[in-house]
Amino acid sequence: MAGTTTAAGRGRLRHRVSAVTRENVAGWLFVAPVVIILGLFMLLPILMALWVSLTSWNGQGSPFQAGVPFVGADNYTRLFTQEGLARQDFMTSIRNNIYYVAIVVPTQTVLALGLAMIVNSRLLKGKSFFRAAFFFPSVTSSVAISVVFLFIFANSGAVTNLLGLFGIDGPQWFSDSRGTLHLLLGALGLVDPGSPPAALTSGGPFGLSWWDWLSGPSVAMTTIIMLVVWTTSGTFMLMFLAALQDIPVTLEEASMLDGAGRWQRFRHVTLPLLKPTLFLVLTLGLISTWQVFDQIYVMSQGDPAKTTLTPAYLSYRTAFRSFDYGSGTAISFVLFSIIVVMTLIQRWVMRERRS
Structure with a gap:
């Protein structure tokens, strides 16, 4: 009798193991197409690009042929430790x-949070119109909007003429390389x-003087910043709006009964x-801002005086215009590392703290 019970138990165990094995195999079969596609079109190109960053490939032929010089980490050290134009341009872009x-x-x-709270207000009439109006710039082509901004902020554009009505002589927006902090x-x-102080011009990290580091964004970069803020806030407004609509109304009503004011309700109820x-x-904003490229390519291409040069555009220019694919790819991997580190720091700062 005991032997029969043991055999039955072993049979049930084998049946459960077999069922789990079949489920695992079925799961892998379902995800296999996605894994294969991601491996072929994402992981494999990343590994190939990593190899290119360790060579001095000039774009001729295949980077995996025998004649391509292998330089190791030289493309990376030139960006940080070696004096020269490569480090100066990279640090300027950073x-x-x-x-x-x-x-x-x-x-x-x-x-975006302010707009979301406005369009989520129960007292606002025409909510659909305002939501669509605030979100519209986000779905418009960034290239088209960039071209429109070039006309608006031209020397004879609408913004300059509008400032002229008030007796203000506006700058040459996309040709002004002066730093806003310097101004x-x-x-x-x-x-x-x-004639800046000698203490700020005599030295500085990574080949740039302290005066250069403390210049602030140039007038040209500030104009691009205004464009980007206007076109991206609508998308993030929808994210905040969805989150605001998920907050139970009872929580706000309970806080009002407890005597909490508008600012206290926002700080202690809504914001948490x-x-x-x-x-x-914040994560999406960090990633997109470190990867900014299309506005720079259309509106300035790094000019004037390299004050709108960014790592993403510098990587493109180094690889596809100077035909130094090794250095251009190295810049992209450094940029990738910066994004990962910044995201991890942000996650650590915003982590849940247990009391």
Whole structure:
């Protein structure tokens, strides 16, 4: 009797193991097409590009043929440690992109949240119209909007003429390479932009002086920033709007009964519940701003005086115009590393803290 029971138990165990095995095989069969496609069109090209970044391939023939010189990490060290134009251009692009990220990400996030709260208000009439109006720039081609901005901010464009009505002589928007922080300090009489302090021009990290690092975004880059904030806030507005509509009305009513004011309700009720959406918006904003390319390509191509040069555009220019595919690919992998590190830091900062 005991032997019969043991045999039955072993049979049930084999049946369960067999069922689990069949489920695993079926699962892998279902995901196999996606895994194969991602491997062929994503993972394999990344590995191929990594190899190219370790060579000095000039685009002639195949990068995997025997005659392509292997330079190891030289393409990377030139960006950080070796004196020369390559490091200067790369660090200039990093400086420009840091200011770009520091202004665009907070501005578009705050603007998107504000717009979402406006169109989510129960007192607002014509909500559908305003939602569509705020979201419309996000679905319009960035290239088309960039061309329109070139006409609007031209020397004889609408913005310059509008400022002229108030007696303001506007700058040459896309030809002005002056840093906005330099202009601000000069307007306040703290420094003379034409002759900066020697302590700020005598040295600095990575081949750029402290005066260069502290220039702020140029007037041309500031114009591009205004365009990007206007065109991206609508998408993030919809994300915040969806999150706001998921917040139970009873929570807001309970906080009002407890005597909480509008700011207290926003700070202690609304904002904590929006934290997952806020993390998503900030992450997407960081990734897109570090990868900015199309507006730079259409509106400035890195000019004037390389003040709108970004790592993404520099990678393209180095590879496809200078035919230095190894250095161009190395720049793209450094940019990828920056995005990953920034995302991990942001995730650590916004993590749930247990008391």
